[in-house]
Amino acid sequence: MKYTALQGTKDLLPEDAPKWRYIEDKIREILSLYNYKEIRTPVFEQTELFKRSIGDDTDIVQKEMYTFQDQGKRSLTLRPEGTASIVRAFIEHNLGEKSPLVKLFYFGQMFRQERPQKGRLREFNQYGVEVIGSLDPLVDAEVIELGVRINKAFGLEGLKLYLNSIGCKDCRPAHRDAFNKFVKDKIEKFCQDCQLRLLRNPLRIFDCKNEKCIEALKDAPMILDFLDAKCKNHFKKVREYLDQMGIEYILDGRLVRGLDYYTRTTFEIKSEALGAQDTLIGGGRYDLLVSELGGKDTPAIGFAAGIERLFLVLEMQKKFPLEDERLDVFIAPLGEKEKSLGLKLLKDLREKGLRCDLDFLERSLKSQLKEADRQKAKKVLIIGEDELKKGKGTLRDMETKEQKEIEFEKLVQELIRA
Numbered sequence: 466m467k468y469t470a471l472q473g474t475k476d477l478l479p480e481d482a483p484k485w486r487y488i489e490d491k492i493r494e495i496l497s498l499y500n501y502k503e504i505r506t507p508v509f510e511q512t513e514l515f516k517r518s519i520g521d522d523t524d525i526v527q528k529e530m531y532t533f534q535d536q537g538k539r540s541l542t543l544r545p546e547g548t549a550s551i552v553r554a555f556i557e558h559n560l561g562e563k564s565p566l567v568k569l570f571y572f573g574q575m576f577r578q579e580r581p582q583k584g585r586l587r588e589f590n591q592y593g594v595e596v597i598g599s600l601d602p603l604v605d606a607e608v609i610e611l612g613v614r615i616n617k618a619f620g621l622e623g624l625k626l627y628l629n630s631i632g633c634k635d636c637r638p639a640h641r642d643a644f645n646k647f648v649k650d651k652i653e654k655f656c657q658d659c660q661l662r663l664l665r666n667p668l669r670i671f672d673c674k675n676e677k678c679i680e681a682l683k684d685a686p687m688i689l690d691f692l693d694a695k696c697k698n699h700f701k702k703v704r705e706y707l708d709q710m711g712i713e714y715i716l717d718g719r720l721v722r723g724l725d726y727y728t729r730t731t732f733e734i735k736s737e738a739l740g741a742q743d744t745l746i747g748g749g750r751y752d753l754l755v756s757e758l759g760g761k762d763t764p765a766i767g768f769a770a771g772i773e774r775l776f777l778v779l780e781m782q783k784k785f786p787l788e789d790e791r792l793d794v795f796i797a798p799l800g801e802k803e804k805s806l807g808l809k810l811l812k813d814l815r816e817k818g819l820r821c822d823l824d825f826l827e828r829s830l831k832s833q834l835k836e837a838d839r840q841k842a843k844k845v846l847i848i849g850e851d852e853l854k855k856g857k858g859t860l861r862d863m864e865t866k867e868q869k870e871i872e873f874e875k876l877v878q879e880l881i882r883a
């Protein structure tokens with residue numbers, strides 16, 4: 466029997482783990498500057514929560530969720546995204562009563578049973594933010610600027626910010642009617658999938674990658690032309706704030722979301738490096754979701770981002786810093802007693818915060834030095850019989866190849882100084 470990782474899952478191997486940590490650390494650092502607090506929610510929830518929040522007629526709920534019955538015959542689902550759980554936690558723990566504006570961030574695995582040919586992972590990692598409690602366009606601008614800032618902090622080039630407003634429950638119906646009529650009138654120009662979308666969730670037609678459909682949508686009524694005074698003003702303010710901060714953006718009427726609780730500002734940050742799968746961050750307002758899930762009427766905005774994708778772009782643009790995981794010292798003992806002393810020294814050095822290791826394979830001195838080289842050790846401490854008698858070891862500098870004798874008692878001090 467040969468076991469392999471399941472399709473759509475991936476091991477993060479030691480050579481890549483430091484890069485992953487680099488990504489997480491940098492993002493956390495920035496989120497802390499912006500005063501966002503971390504939240505961690507369970508990996509599985511009641512199925513109903515996701516159906517309600519993501520929407521029954523979305524691809525995610527229809528085809529992609531990992532849903533199962535537990536021993537108690539409850540229907541549970543591995544989270545396919547982060548927002549639903551966080552809003553659930555926000556309501557459950559009355560976070561809005563403790564503080565009128567809640568700024569949260571999360572990291573975590575998400576699960577979707579995507580078709581394997583798309584090369585997408587079924588267990589993937591996202592980070593994201595949710596700001597719950599303010600309708601002020603100032604918040605929209607902060608969240609968007611934060612998204613831009615994070616990607617810029619990695620030194621990414623070719624970033625583009627796309628921006629739209631999708632209105633509110635007062636002004637959207639008029640657009641929806643006009644849009645549905647537009648599509649119905651030329652239904653034969655759309656692909657099969659889009660014809661189905663027209664019945665279920667017409668705005669999803671904007672997601673279609675089919676050239677025919679993109680062409681057919683060219684003169685479609687755009688939501689921006691249907692915004693009422695309040696939404697228009699909100700969007701104007703968002704843009705003014707972005708201008709003030711020198712954040713460039715591209716207005717994109719195709720940036721829509723099909724579900725009713727999404728409102729007003731939507732945005733995406735894309736990287737030209739990625740080709741078709743180029744979205745690094747997607748976000749927007751969801752002023753009606755908290756009440757949809759049983760909480761008090763509370764406006765909110767957030768974004769989510771895939772870490773695997775960011776990893777890919779950083780790799781392509783060679784933006785990972787060279788890691789410095791060198792050993793401060795490698796201890797090379799040449800016999801039984803020497804090993805025992807080596808282990809003791811190892812413990813002392815580590816207690817002082819030095820990164821070190823020892824040969825555990827009883828190799829010859831030559832092989833040990835080779836190993837030290839492979840580990841990029843700065844120094845090697847050789848402990849042989851002679852050295853042991855004298856109470857001294859031989860400390861070899863791996864760069865200059867210089868060697869000197871050093872008393873074991875002074876070793877810690879010496880290495881800390883170096």
Ligand SMILES: [Zn+2]
Nearest residue numbers: 632633636696
């Ligand atoms: Zn409106």
Ligand SMILES: [Zn+2]
Nearest residue numbers: 656659673678
């Ligand atoms: Zn189509």
